[in-house]
Amino acid sequence: MIKKYRIFKVLVLGLSLFSLTIVAQDPRKDRPNVVYIYADDLGYGDLSAYGATKISTPSVDRLAKEGLRFTNAHTTSGTCTPSRYALMTGQYPWRKKGTGILPGDANLIIPTDHATLPSVFQKAGYKTGAVGKWHLGLGEEGQKINWNVPITKGPDAVGFDYSFIFPATSDRVPTVFIENENVVGLQASDPIEVDYKQKIGAEPTGSENPELLKLKASPNHGHNNTIVNGIGRIGYMSGGKQARWTDEEVAHVFVDKAENFIEQHQKEPFFLYFSLNDIHVPRMPSTEFKGKSGLGLRGDAILQLDWTVGRILKKLEVLGLDKNTLVIFTSDNGPVLDDGYEDGAVTQLNGHNQLGVLRGGKGSAFEGGTRVPFLVRWPGKVKPNSVSNALVCQIDLIASFAGFFGQKLQAEDGVDSQDLFNTFLGKSPAGRQVLIQQGGAFSLVKDNWKYIEPSQGQKVAKLTGVETGNDTEVQLYDLKNDIGEKNNLAASHPQIVTELSALLAKIRQDGRSRMVGK
Numbered sequence: 001m002i003k004k005y006r007i008f009k010v011l012v013l014g015l016s017l018f019s020l021t022i023v024a025q026d027p028r029k030d031r032p033n034v035v036y037i038y039a040d041d042l043g044y045g046d047l048s049a050y051g052a053t054k055i056s057t058p059s060v061d062r063l064a065k066e067g068l069r070f071t072n073a074h075t076t077s078g079t080c081t082p083s084r085y086a087l088m089t090g091q092y093p094w095r096k097k098g099t100g101i102l103p104g105d106a107n108l109i110i111p112t113d114h115a116t117l118p119s120v121f122q123k124a125g126y127k128t129g130a131v132g133k134w135h136l137g138l139g140e141e142g143q144k145i146n147w148n149v150p151i152t153k154g155p156d157a158v159g160f161d162y163s164f165i166f167p168a169t170s171d172r173v174p175t176v177f178i179e180n181e182n183v184v185g186l187q188a189s190d191p192i193e194v195d196y197k198q199k200i201g202a203e204p205t206g207s208e209n210p211e212l213l214k215l216k217a218s219p220n221h222g223h224n225n226t227i228v229n230g231i232g233r234i235g236y237m238s239g240g241k242q243a244r245w246t247d248e249e250v251a252h253v254f255v256d257k258a259e260n261f262i263e264q265h266q267k268e269p270f271f272l273y274f275s276l277n278d279i280h281v282p283r284m285p286s287t288e289f290k291g292k293s294g295l296g297l298r299g300d301a302i303l304q305l306d307w308t309v310g311r312i313l314k315k316l317e318v319l320g321l322d323k324n325t326l327v328i329f330t331s332d333n334g335p336v337l338d339d340g341y342e343d344g345a346v347t348q349l350n351g352h353n354q355l356g357v358l359r360g361g362k363g364s365a366f367e368g369g370t371r372v373p374f375l376v377r378w379p380g381k382v383k384p385n386s387v388s389n390a391l392v393c394q395i396d397l398i399a400s401f402a403g404f405f406g407q408k409l410q411a412e413d414g415v416d417s418q419d420l421f422n423t424f425l426g427k428s429p430a431g432r433q434v435l436i437q438q439g440g441a442f443s444l445v446k447d448n449w450k451y452i453e454p455s456q457g458q459k460v461a462k463l464t465g466v467e468t469g470n471d472t473e474v475q476l477y478d479l480k481n482d483i484g485e486k487n488n489l490a491a492s493h494p495q496i497v498t499e500l501s502a503l504l505a506k507i508r509q510d511g512r513s514r515m516v517g518k
Contacts, residue, residue, distance in 0.1 A: 031124065032378060033325040034401075035262075035272045035312060038087075039305055039373075040080065040133060040169075040280040043335025045356025046302055047373055054352035055299055059310035060375070063329050067377030068386045068426040074393045075333050078362055078369030078439035080169070081135050083332045083394065084275075085109060088116050088136065088158065090398035090414025094438055095511065103196045104168035104235055105145055106137040110158045115413035117398045118159030121271035124405040127162075129261040130155045132254050132275030134165040138178075147174060147192040147240070150181035160273070164257040166245070171281050171340060173237035175228045175244050177253065185243040192240035199225070199236045206232025215282055221340035221463055223282075231282045231341075247284035250277050255308050259315045266319050274312065278305040281339045295352050296344020298337065326378040328424075330394065334369045336362035336464050359485045363461060365439035365452050365469025366485050382425050390431030391445065396420045415512035436507060440468030444504040448480040449493075451500035476500075 044050055047057045049064040075083035081101050082093035088110050093099035098109055110116060118128040138154045139145045155163035164179045174194050177184040183192065193200050206217050206224035214230030217223040226237045229247050245253070258274045278285070279301040286304065293299030309329065316322040335354040337345040339362070360366025374392070376382055399417035402409050409417075422428040437443045441455035452475035459470055469475075476490040476497055490497050507513045 031126075031269045032381075033262075033270050033272075033321060034121070034126075035274060035316075035325060035327045036397075037309060037312065037327065037329045038084075038132070038273070038275040039329070039331040040276055040278060041333065041335055041339070041362055042279055042302070042305070042331035042373060043354035043356070043361070044358050044368065044371055044373060045353045046279075046335060049375070050373055051356055052352065054350060055293055055295060055302055057302065057306040059306045059313060060329060060373075062313065063309070063327060063375040063377045064385070066379065066384050067327070067375055067382045068388055068424075070374040070376075070388050070390070070392060072389050072391045072431070073330065073372060073374030074370045074391070074435060074437065075331075075372055076370065076393060076395050076436070076438060078333050078360075078364050078437075080280075080332045081109075082438060083370075084136055086393075086395040086416075087397065088118070089114065090117075090395055090409075090417030092395070092416045092436060092438070092513070094442075094508075095415075102135060102137055102168060104172035104174060105194050105196060106168070107139050107141045107143065107145070108137040108153050108157065110136055112153070112157045115398065115402070115409055116158045117401070118155075118271060118273065120159075120398055120402050120405065120407060122159050122161070123407060124401075125269060127265045127268055127270045128160045128273075129258075129265075129270065130160045130163040130165060130273045130275070131258045131261060132165060132273075133169060133277055133280070134163075134275070135168045138167055145194070147176070147183055147194065148186065148188070151178065151183075152181060154178070154181065156180065162261060164254070165275075166250075166277075169280055170247065170250065170277055171223055171234055173226055173228070173233050173235040174240065175233065175237070176240055177243075177245060183240065183243050186240055187242050190239045190241055192243070193238045194235060196235045201236070201238025203227065203238055205236075215284065216342045218338055218340050218342055218463070223340040229284075231284065247282060248286045251304050251308055252286060255311045258312060262312075262315055262321070263319065266321060276305060276308060278302070278308070281343070282341050283343050283345070294348070295350055296348035298343060298345035299348070299352065323379045326376070326381075329373065329375040331372040334358070334361045334364065334372065336466060338464055357483055359467060360439070360469060361466035362464065363439060363468065364466050365437065365441040365443050365455075366467060367450075367479070367483065369439035369469070370437045376424055376426070378425065386426050388423070388426055388429065388431075390420075390423050390429055391433075391435060392420055392423055392431045393435055396432070397424075400424055434503065434507070434513070436504065436513070440470045442504065442508075443469070444500050444507075445479065446500060446503065448478060449496055449500060450477045450479050450485070451475070451497060451504065452477075453501065453504065474501075
């Protein structure tokens with residue numbers, strides 16, 4: 001009897017230790033999946049959750065109803081490549097040369113010897129995936145990309161286990177998908193060549209054969225080179241005919257790949273960087289959305305964007321992952337109407353205000369350039385239907401997640417990123433005290449005061465019609481009482497101008513700003 005009792009105790013003890021081991025090794029414990037949905041050129045006023053009345057975005061609005069809506073969230077820059085660089089690295093893009101808007105054949109600009117947002121997740125035991133627009137370069141610096149062999153040094157080199165992307169933007173060649181290191185659908189008998197300086201091959205171009213275009217290009221924007229799918233692009237391309245995408249299918253392909261990634265990794269923690277093509281030009285949504293918004297193809301693309309978000313939310317529900325998934329939705333910069341094609345964005349605006357209460361737009365130093373929609377949902381952790389006025393920036397995500405995972409960033413990593421994880425969850429009202437914004441000019445925000453340094457250049461961009469914020473006179477705005485930046489108070493507050501001007505110069509000179517204002 002005693003012998004049997006001892007055997008029983010041993011079995012119980014063994015099972016207990018086994019259970020404790022399983023719990024200790026459970027990579028899902030208190031670690032949510034994270035889906036980061038990145039819209040392209042979506043404005044502060046483009047969503048009904050942010051006050052739009054001429055268009056309805058129920059799927060995105062659902063994130064606001066079930067989570068936290070930020071009213072003072074920013075990108076670092078008024079254009080895409082630098083904003084994406086800052087998100088990935090936690091570094092202001094102006095600290096590194098070559099972080100402006102990239103051509104489609106640019107080399108990788110993200111350093112591979114520093115921490116990145118996806119590498120923080122990898123270090124925490126997550127599977128990481130990038131689906132959608134990339135626009136951060138590919139391949140070794142100084143080497144021409146060979147599109148016909150595996151392309152090394154891309155998303156995989158900066159922390160992504162899986163990627164399904166296109167190289168730059170949909171208005172630039174090459175118009176192909178790349179899965180991990182390989183162009184999808186490429187045939188060896190039809191190799192791809194790309195050139196951004198001179199025409200290659202004998203394919204028709206928008207400038208030479210405008211009669212072949214199904215979407216007319218706006219004058220002087222540069223969308224008049226190689227024609228793909230009836231649309232003139234920036235840059236010249238030959239070959240790869242079977243590999244080229246059809247614009248109307250892009251949203252469907254990307255959301256399918258995003259869903260596949262979620263399904264494949266549903267039993268382990270994952271980070272999905274889902275970078276949408278919508279609503280960047282050329283706006284060519286699938287047939288089911290064309291003509292549905294009443295706001296031209298730009299409005300139709302917003303409906304497609306909202307449908308895409310709905311697909312992801314539904315997939316999380318079906319797989320039982322919605323309760324343990326933190327979803328972030330935002331945009332890479334402010335809006336623009338005419339960005340290269342005559343697609344009805346201007347002529348069919350019909351009272352819609354893409355900027356909402358803001359001034360400026362894509363590429364602008366005004367708030368419309370960098371203040372963007374930003375929504376966070378994490379059931380049980382983020383209070384539903386809540387609003388935060390805290391000043392936050394996408395550049396802060398790398399430090400915030402590193403802090404959440406208990407990781408210590410090295411001094412040279414994420415130098416401008418701040419740990420605001422509790423702010424992103426709505427648990428703290430405190431945000432950044434200082435933020436530098438990069439648009440038509442440099443600006444600095446501190447304690448609701450916004451300083452825009454004097455600059456040369458067009459006050460209104462000739463091509464897009466966007467107010468750039470450029471002015472030879474210094475500008476100072478009280479964002480608490482004048483979010484639309486209508487009243488320049490520089491003359492009446494010279495001491496604030498002096499303080500903010502000096503602070504901007506200090507941060508730019510110091511090389512890091514992680515502790516400034518803390």
